[in-house]
Amino acid sequence: MSIIEKALERLEQSDIRTISESRGPVVAPSTFPREATGEGLIGAAWEAGESLAPTVAAPLRTSQMVALDLKALEKQGYLTPETMHLPRADEYRRIKRPLLLNAFSDAAKKVKNANLVAVTSSVAGEGKSYTSLNLAMSIATELDRTVLLVDTDVFKQSLTKTLKLSEHPGLTDFLRTEGADLADYLLRTNVPNLAFIPAGRLDYQIAELWGSGKMQQFMDELARRYPDRLVIFDTPPVLAHASTLVLTGLVGQVLMVVEAEKTDQHLVTESLRVLGDNVRVGLILNKSNQRESADYGYGYYSQ
Amino acid sequence: MREQFEQLKMHLWMVLHHRWTALGAVVLVCALGWAGLEAVDDRYQVEAKVYLDTKAALQPLFQGPNGAQTWSPQQSALLIKRTLLTRENIERVINETALKMKVKTPEGLDKMVMSLAERIRVKRLMPAVDEEANSRNDTPADIYSISFESTDRELALNVVKSVLDLFVERFSYLTKTSTKEAAEFLDREIAAYARNLGEAEERLKQFKLDNPGVLLGANGQTYSQRVEALQSELEAAKVSLREAEFRATALRVQIQNMAASRVPVSVGGGVPGQTALDQQIATAESRLSELLLNYTEQHPDVIGLRRQLAEMKEQKAKGLDVPAGGAPVVYAPATDTSGARLLLTEAEARAAAMKEQIALKEKQLLDLKPLAETVPKVEAELARLNRDYEVIKATYAELVHRRETISLSAGAQSAGGDSMFKVIEAPRLPLVPVGPQRELLTTAVFLAALALGTGLGWMRSQSRPTFYTRNQLATISGVPVLGAITMNWSVMEVARRQFGMLIFGMVVLALLAAYVGMLMHNGYDIKPLIKTIVEPFRMIQA
Numbered sequence: 001m002s003i004i005e006k007a008l009e010r011l012e013q014s015d016i017r018t019i020s021e022s023r024g025p026v027v028a029p030s031t032f033p034r035e036a037t038g039e040g041l042i043g044a045a046w047e048a049g050e051s052l053a054p055t056v057a058a059p060l061r062t063s064q065m066v067a068l069d070l071k072a073l074e075k076q077g078y079l080t081p082e083t084m085h086l087p088r089a090d091e092y093r094r095i096k097r098p099l100l101l102n103a104f105s106d107a108a109k110k111v112k113n114a115n116l117v118a119v120t121s122s123v124a125g126e127g128k129s130y131t132s133l134n135l136a137m138s139i140a141t142e143l144d145r146t147v148l149l150v151d152t153d154v155f156k157q158s159l160t161k162t163l164k165l166s167e168h169p170g171l172t173d174f175l176r177t178e179g180a181d182l183a184d185y186l187l188r189t190n191v192p193n194l195a196f197i198p199a200g201r202l203d204y205q206i207a208e209l210w211g212s213g214k215m216q217q218f219m220d221e222l223a224r225r226y227p228d229r230l231v232i233f234d235t236p237p238v239l240a241h242a243s244t245l246v247l248t249g250l251v252g253q254v255l256m257v258v259e260a261e262k263t264d265q266h267l268v269t270e271s272l273r274v275l276g277d278n279v280r281v282g283l284i285l286n287k288s289n290q291r292e293s294a295d296y297g298y299g300y301y302s303q
Numbered sequence: 304m305r306e307q308f309e310q311l312k313m314h315l316w317m318v319l320h321h322r323w324t325a326l327g328a329v330v331l332v333c334a335l336g337w338a339g340l341e342a343v344d345d346r347y348q349v350e351a352k353v354y355l356d357t358k359a360a361l362q363p364l365f366q367g368p369n370g371a372q373t374w375s376p377q378q379s380a381l382l383i384k385r386t387l388l389t390r391e392n393i394e395r396v397i398n399e400t401a402l403k404m405k406v407k408t409p410e411g412l413d414k415m416v417m418s419l420a421e422r423i424r425v426k427r428l429m430p431a432v433d434e435e436a437n438s439r440n441d442t443p444a445d446i447y448s449i450s451f452e453s454t455d456r457e458l459a460l461n462v463v464k465s466v467l468d469l470f471v472e473r474f475s476y477l478t479k480t481s482t483k484e485a486a487e488f489l490d491r492e493i494a495a496y497a498r499n500l501g502e503a504e505e506r507l508k509q510f511k512l513d514n515p516g517v518l519l520g521a522n523g524q525t526y527s528q529r530v531e532a533l534q535s536e537l538e539a540a541k542v543s544l545r546e547a548e549f550r551a552t553a554l555r556v557q558i559q560n561m562a563a564s565r566v567p568v569s570v571g572g573g574v575p576g577q578t579a580l581d582q583q584i585a586t587a588e589s590r591l592s593e594l595l596l597n598y599t600e601q602h603p604d605v606i607g608l609r610r611q612l613a614e615m616k617e618q619k620a621k622g623l624d625v626p627a628g629g630a631p632v633v634y635a636p637a638t639d640t641s642g643a644r645l646l647l648t649e650a651e652a653r654a655a656a657m658k659e660q661i662a663l664k665e666k667q668l669l670d671l672k673p674l675a676e677t678v679p680k681v682e683a684e685l686a687r688l689n690r691d692y693e694v695i696k697a698t699y700a701e702l703v704h705r706r707e708t709i710s711l712s713a714g715a716q717s718a719g720g721d722s723m724f725k726v727i728e729a730p731r732l733p734l735v736p737v738g739p740q741r742e743l744l745t746t747a748v749f750l751a752a753l754a755l756g757t758g759l760g761w762m763r764s765q766s767r768p769t770f771y772t773r774n775q776l777a778t779i780s781g782v783p784v785l786g787a788i789t790m791n792w793s794v795m796e797v798a799r800r801q802f803g804m805l806i807f808g809m810v811v812l813a814l815l816a817a818y819v820g821m822l823m824h825n826g827y828d829i830k831p832l833i834k835t836i837v838e839p840f841r842m843i844q845a
Binding site for chain 1: 316320767768769770771772773776777779780781782783784785786787788789790791793
């Protein structure tokens with residue numbers, strides 16, 4: 001029985017007791033909130049969906065709500081829902097389209113975990129976290145998509161640090177804690193449709209952790225239970241950490257960020273070789289100095 | 304076309320990416336190159352020009368066997384240089400100039416001599432541009448230039464002066480006395496050869512006198528030829544003798560026969576018993592004797608005739624004979640034998656003559672025999688004498704010819720006065736250096752530095768190739784590219800970048816200024832250039 005199913009069971013039990021708080025005990029658990037539903041309902045639905053209480057007796061809990069400092073992010077050059085008019089936002093829209101198509105089209109149903117996307121790069125500093133967050137922001141503005149951003153770069157935790165959420169327990173803690181409740185680790189944000197899971201405590205057996213059954217289960221359920229939600233994993237560089245390869249093996253799509261004019265060509269080809277043929281990889285040329293207009297009409301990512 | 308343009312743009316961008324490396328290299332190369340150029344001293348050239356009648360100067364020295372000129376116009380300068388710059392002469396030049404101070408060891412002297420032999424240039428000048436000279440296939444004029452290049456112009460002047468002295472000395476010597484000497488030498492030779500020639504002629508004559516007829520027949524036959532001739536003559540004489548003798552014999556028989564046949568006729572009754580058969584027998588016998596002259600007893604004709612004769616004699620013995628003309632048979636008109644007698648006398652005379660001749664030839668042959676040993680020796684001696692004589696004669700003719708040539712050139716010399724050798728342009732202290740080509744080299748250094756810097760930047764971009772365009776990334780990786788995100792420069796970064804660009808631009812400007820400065824420093828007059836640049840703008844304004 002999966003964690004979520006267990007939670008469902010408990011939820012049903014809890015529903016009986018807290019019937020006044022819960023509106024739809026049957027429907028709610030399997031779906032993430034949609035834009036169409038009212039604000040008041042969302043809270044209940046989130047709550048219902050993620051209160052994976054380990055014990056029946058435990059009080060019902062909702063995921064914690066955090067407020068991101070969007071102004072500060074804007075200043076650092078990140079996209080926020082308020083800056084979607086910038087030309088830069090358009091570049092992410094272009095990338096977002098094939099990504100969503102790969103994740104949610106009919107053809108994507110044949111691909112395992114198509115809605116799980118790992119963002120990686122060959123070496124450090126190419127802009128993985130920047131790309132992850134901007135993509136997440138861009139997708140969060142979609143009317144009918146929700147995004148879960150997961151920081152799996154436990155070594156640098158740059159995403160967690162950028163969002164100033166270092167004090168929150170993260171994915172490693174969830175995986176290490178026996179009978180942990182995901183609701184305690186998932187953070188809802190002031191950006192609607194954007195949730196975040198921090199990296200968690202630094203763990204040197206991270207590859208083994210990613211390779212654990214619990215991780216496998218967690219990923220499968222993320223993919224299966226919430227097929228309309230896109231999950232973006234910010235990972236360490238491919239060539240720097242072997243654990244990355246474990247992660248890329250669990251996801252349906254891999255986005256590899258390549259820093260223009262800096263990353264060696266052979267490093268990129270080496271990374272692609274290391275990733276192997278079984279992984280669906282798309283590249284993003286970051287920090288380019290060339291006009292995008294020169295690239296119109298080139299190799300659209302479509303499958 | 305678009306592809307190439309994209310490629311070009313990309314490569315340009317790659318070089319720009321390493322612009323600091325490139326600029327650094329350019330500045331470094333410029334600095335080093337220009338500093339090096341500054342360190343190189345000016346070179347000065349000193350030149351002197353002389354007029355020298357090439358033919359008069361070289362002909363007595365380097366003349367071919369037929370009086371032909373053995374050097375090409377182009378070689379003459381080299382020949383003159385070789386004649387002039389002998390080791391002693393170069394050492395003299397060194398001793399006369401400041402070069403003496405530089406020589407410390409014998410090895411140093413050796414090196415100095417070698418280098419001077421290279422550096423002192425003697426050149427035959429092309430005639431001044433005029434139509435006539437061009438049509439004459441550009442034969443160089445008789446003007447020679449002596450030049451020397453050095454960073455020390457005083458030294459250059461002294462070296463050329465010294466070499467010019469050598470020139471004057473050498474060629475005034477050549478022009479005044481060499482033809483005279485050569486002529487005197489030739490005169491002596493000619494006299495000696497004339498004597499030799501006379502002696503050879505005398506020897507030949509004497510030899511011929513000492514060895515008269517023995518040596519040569521009237522027709523210049525050799526000994527063996529003569530012996531052969533005598534022998535064949537002897538043979539011929541013997542044959543003639545035999546012929547004459549046989550002829551005489553035959554004639555005698557004929558005369559006898561004629562006399563016999565005539566008897567009955569002339570007497571009227573004839574000789575009794577003389578019948579036709581008798582006649583036949585006589586004829587056959589004479590024929591037989593004739594045959595026997597030429598043939599042996601075994602010849603079929605001889606055998607046949609003998610048998611016939613025997614038969615006829617048998618018939619006669621049997622009395623079958625019929626009187627020679629029962630009626631008028633034998634009555635032949637009397638034959639005159641005087642003609643035959645005359646012939647006989649002739650034949651006998653001839654035989655006698657032949658006998659005499661044979662005796663003479665045999666005696667001559669006998670006389671020649673003892674000479675068989677000595678004659679070949681004599682003949683060989685004669686051949687040698689002849690050869691010697693011919694050689695001496697040819698040499699003599701050659702010498703006489705040369706002497707005439709020298710007389711001619713000497714005549715030309717005296718006729719032209721001092722025009723055979725003349726210093727046209729004395730060496731002067733140069734004011735303007737001939738090298739190095741500073742303006743050109745300044746530009747060359749600058750261009751080389753630019754090329755090197757660009758090359759270095761490009762090489763750096765190639766040594767660690769990165770991705771510049773999305774297309775390039777897709778092509779090289781073979782993986783779909785979802786998109787490209789332009790660099791999101793922060794305000795600080797933009798400021799830093801702009802500052803960097805500013806500095807870069809300033810360094811480039813400074814470099815250009817330095818280049819122009821160096822050009823002007825090295826004597827380039829920039830005013831005309833500025834004028835040509837500014838002029839069009841003025842025109843527009845006006």
